[in-house]
Amino acid sequence: MKHHLVVKLRTAVAEPVPIPDWQRFITDKSVVVTSFLPEVDQVLHGSGREFWVTHEYAPAGTGWSEVERHHGLDRTYRLVLADDTTRLPDATLAAISGLPQVESCHQLEVVRTPVPDRAELAAPASTAEVHEDLIGLGFAHALTRGRPDVRVAVLDTGVNLDHPEIRGKVVARADFVDLHGLDTSSFVGDHLGVDDDPEDELGHGTHVAGIIAGEGARMPVGLAPGCRLMAVRVLATLRAGDGLQGAGIVDNINPAIKWATDQGAEVINMSLGIRHTGGGLPHQDVIRYALSHGVTVVAASGNDGADTKYYPGALPGVVAVGAVDDAGSVAGFTSYGAPISVVAPGVNILSSYARGRYAVASGTSQAAPVVAGAVALFKSYGRDRGRDLDAAAVLRLLRETSDRIDSQPRSRHAGYGLINLTDSFKWLLNSLN
Numbered sequence: 164m165k166h167h168l169v170v171k172l173r174t175a176v177a178e179p180v181p182i183p184d185w186q187r188f189i190t191d192k193s194v195v196v197t198s199f200l201p202e203v204d205q206v207l208h209g210s211g212r213e214f215w216v217t218h219e220y221a222p223a224g225t226g227w228s229e230v231e232r233h234h235g236l237d238r239t240y241r242l243v244l245a246d247d248t249t250r251l252p253d254a255t256l257a258a259i260s261g262l263p264q265v266e267s268c269h270q271l272e273v274v275r276t277p278v279p280d281r282a283e284l285a286a287p288a289s290t291a292e293v294h295e296d297l298i299g300l301g302f303a304h305a306l307t308r309g310r311p312d313v314r315v316a317v318l319d320t321g322v323n324l325d326h327p328e329i330r331g332k333v334v335a336r337a338d339f340v341d342l343h344g345l346d347t348s349s350f351v352g353d354h355l356g357v358d359d360d361p362e363d364e365l366g367h368g369t370h371v372a373g374i375i376a377g378e379g380a381r382m383p384v385g386l387a388p389g390c391r392l393m394a395v396r397v398l399a400t401l402r403a404g405d406g407l408q409g410a411g412i413v414d415n416i417n418p419a420i421k422w423a424t425d426q427g428a429e430v431i432n433m434s435l436g437i438r439h440t441g442g443g444l445p446h447q448d449v450i451r452y453a454l455s456h457g458v459t460v461v462a463a464s465g466n467d468g469a470d471t472k473y474y475p476g477a478l479p480g481v482v483a484v485g486a487v488d489d490a491g492s493v494a495g496f497t498s499y500g501a502p503i504s505v506v507a508p509g510v511n512i513l514s515s516y517a518r519g520r521y522a523v524a525s526g527t528s529q530a531a532p533v534v535a536g537a538v539a540l541f542k543s544y545g546r547d548r549g550r551d552l553d554a555a556a557v558l559r560l561l562r563e564t565s566d567r568i569d570s571q572p573r574s575r576h577a578g579y580g581l582i583n584l585t586d587s588f589k590w591l592l593n594s595l596n
Contacts, residue, residue: 166250168242169219169414170259170268171443175238176200184221185241186357186418189341199242203265206258213245220418220449223425234452235266236421241414267443273342276367276398276409276435276528291383293489294508298533299585300386303540306588309389310543315375315430315535316423318416319368320409321361322394326369328377328385328515329392335426336361338396339419340411350410354399357415361396366517367409368396370524371434373515374532375539382513382521386536390543393428395419398435413437417449420460424453429542432535433462434528436473436498445474454480457553459542461535463527465498477501480554482538482561485577486510486530493568493576497527503578504558505565507533534561537582541591548595564590 167185176199183194196216198204207214219239222228227237244251250270259268295301314334324333338361342354351364363369376392377385397416398409416435423431431453437445453460462476464483476483477500485497486509494510497503509530516522538557545552552560564587565580573579 166244167271167414168214168244168251168259168268169239169271170199170203170242171235171239171266172200172264173238173266174264182216182218182240184418185217185219185243186221186339188215188217188243189357199240200264202262203259206255207242210251210255212251215243215245217241217243219414220421230452230455234448234455236448236452239448271412271414273410274413274437275401275403291513294512295383297487297489297491297508298537298582303537303584303588307389307540307544307547309376309387309539310546311389311391313387313390313430313539313543313546314393314428315387315390315432315539316393316395316428317368317372317375317532318395318397318419318423318431318433319363319371319435320365320398320400321363321368321396322372322392323363323369323515323517323519324361324394326373326515326519327380328373328382329369332376332392333394334391335393336395337419337422339415339422340396340399341415342399342412349402351400351402351407361394363396363517365398365400365407365409366520366522367398367434367528368394369517370512370514370522371432371528371532374512374529375432375536377515382515386533387539387543390536390539393423393426395423409435413445417446420446420449420453424456424458428458430535430538431458431460432532433460433475434531436463436465436476439472439474439477444478447478450475450478450481454554457551459538459554459557461531461538463531464501464503466496466526466528467498468496469498470500471498472500473498480558482534482558483578484527484531484534486525486527487577487581491581494525496525497576499576503574503576505534505561505579505582506530506577507582509533534582537584537587540584541587544588544591545595550595560587560590
């Protein structure tokens with residue numbers, strides 16, 4: 164299996180032959196580039212390593228746009244090591260990192276996203292009503308249930324495309340899971356090959372998708388059932404002890420964020436989080452790219468109940484979401500290391516699940532899609548009135564209309580408070596009419 168080295172340069176290299184992006188290179192090796200930057204070439208060849216040069220990202224058009232260049236996406240490369248032996252030693256990484264032309268470099272790492280405990284049981288009928296009343300969903304749905312031209316990208320374990328609650332709502336799909344180069348002995352199911360089949364084997368992504376846009380046949384209707392989904396699989400299934408987890412490569416999630424942005428997503432939901440362990444901040448360049456396109460990125464704050472930063476939730480401009488229980492109190496598992504933006508219902512949430520099933524689950528993973536669906540409603544209502552709400556406008560709306568949990572303008576554990584769609588839409592009524 165091939166090991167990969169991701170290198171971001173301060174200036175893009177010249178390309179006598181166009182360098183392919185790594186997703187294309189996996190299946191099409193008609194263009195092979197074996198020379199990168201002379202100084203990097205010398206270090207790697209001195210370690211006895213041959214490699215192929217690819218881009219980390221694919222340009223949105225025929226060439227790199229000014230926005231892509233501004234965020235450094237054109238000068239981020241993935242070097243695919245041609246041998247099947249071992250990862251690069253730390254000394255080799257240090258030698259490359261120390262070169263003046265190199266801004267950063269790292270090898271691929273697997274990150275895990277624990278799946279909340281779930282029970283395949285029907286939730287009490289009153290639970291859905293409590294959640295809807297808690298955030299004022301009825302008032303919002305009286306005004307809009309979403310527009311089909313507003314797309315919400317679900318970056319997760321995939322989506323059960325034929326689930327009765329979701330069937331026909333997925334308008335774009337991709338699978339960015341490819342674990343070549345890593346120990347995959349603990350993985351089950353599909354974990355190799357980038358393709359367009361995002362079928363969910365674990366259930367987490369399908370649960371999230373149902374909360375956003377579920378039809379409401381045998382579960383509470385989704386927040387934005389009239390909107391459309393983009394199913395983007397970025398996490399595979401990892402066996403951990405007696406349970407299963409979602410796991411993936413950070414540098415495979417990054418191109419997925421860009422793909423969703425380039426394919427027209429207006430909201431990206433990431434019910435996942437990566438702890439910062441050193442080096443550059445995870446996802447930073449590509450999240451900035453998404454925000455510059457007006458995309459609202461919604462992320463779970465984390466489920467360890469501690470002062471822990473999880474990314475992308477901890478990045479500026481991202482809507483980081485914590486969870487509340489049926490009484491509107493912040494759930495004890497909500498992580499608060501990231502600057503939480505708002506909180507939403509995230510305890511005992513009934514939604515769709517893998518293989519046509521249903522499940523009840525709790526976590527900030529469930530609270531985040533409540534907010535993502537609400538944002539899709541905001542954007543739908545704005546477009547009905549000839550206005551496109553960008554990421555900054557959405558953040559302002561959430562800040563001004565959420566219910567504070569105390570006298571502070573922003574709480575460490577609840578951000579600006581519990582989302583209040585009644586007040587949000589009253590605000591929109593006044594500002595857009």
